Amino acid sequence: MDKSLYVRLRHRIQARPNQMIKIEDVAQLVAGTETLDKVRNISIHQINMSDKSIVVLDVIRIIKEIRKVDSELDIQTFGPAQTIVEVVYKKKRFRPMFFIGVWLLLFLGAALAIMNFHEDVSMRIVHQKIFKTITGLEDDKPLLLQIPYSIGLGLGMILFFNHVFRKRINEEPSPLEVEMFNYQQDLDQYVIMHENKESSKNIDDD
Incomplete structure (x- = not known):
């Protein structure tokens, strides 16, 4: 069975306060259906008040979380090495x-x-x-x-x-x-x- 997983981090995403950031939120994933179902919902980070408005997630951190679920996966990364998470507390109204x-x-x-x-x-x-x-x-x-x-x-x-x-x-x-x-x-x-x-x-x- 093919154990390859291709990961490309997004450059920037937006998140809500207290949102749980999952791998599928911060990265584009290419793999077999079974592998995707296994890793796409892995939790990476819980947004909290100490994060303020910006969180930077590193690809190494994501690889570590994937390894905890399946240590035999062949993980190939492409693109940026970090994803910037912008925490949107309140949308600005038009004045x-x-x-x-x-x-x-x-x-x-x-x-x-x-x-x-x-x-x-x-x-x-x-x-x-x-x-x-x-x-x-x-x-x-x-x-x-x-x-x-x-x-x-x-x-x-x-x-x-x-x-x-x-x-x-x-x-x-x-x-x-x-x-x-x-x-x-x-x-x-x-x-x-x-x-x-x-x-x-x-x-x-x-």
């Missing part, structure tokens, strides 16, 4: 006033940043010179250039961020999404290094 306040803050901040940039580079004077070069006329307010420029600026921001509200324009991630992804990766790596008790050892532990 319209908070959303409107943040939206206004970002809108006004972005508007001031754009206006200050245009003032720094003398964009009004540039438009006046371009208008005079094209038409031969002088105009303190060359709206023929300023209106299309303003529309183009807004469209350019939409294309840059690849979103119209919640609708994605195409499948490519926006630069903001890439930066958020990189930030989350760095944050997860920090959590793994500092919260994973199996990856650190002090002199007092001897």
Whole structure:
């Protein structure tokens, strides 16, 4: 009988307070039906208040728990060596006033940043010179250039961020999404290094 078990840990999962984490929650398992039925419900960790909001489960810990059930299994591991368990105590409710306040803050901040940039580079004077070069006329307010420029600026921001509200324009991630992804990766790596008790050892532990 085939005694092989292939284990691939998930990178991150969410759990409820006091939930019992099982192997099938933190890993993808490939094996025979009998082996899967034997190991999939093995308990790995009980969420408690001392865990706070983050728990890191190491693949070595999972292998040890599997060995307690069947020491003859040939366990092959793939993918990440740790799973981050995020404990969700309470879902955040949507607060319209908070959303409107943040939206206004970002809108006004972005508007001031754009206006200050245009003032720094003398964009009004540039438009006046371009208008005079094209038409031969002088105009303190060359709206023929300023209106299309303003529309183009807004469209350019939409294309840059690849979103119209919640609708994605195409499948490519926006630069903001890439930066958020990189930030989350760095944050997860920090959590793994500092919260994973199996990856650190002090002199007092001897």
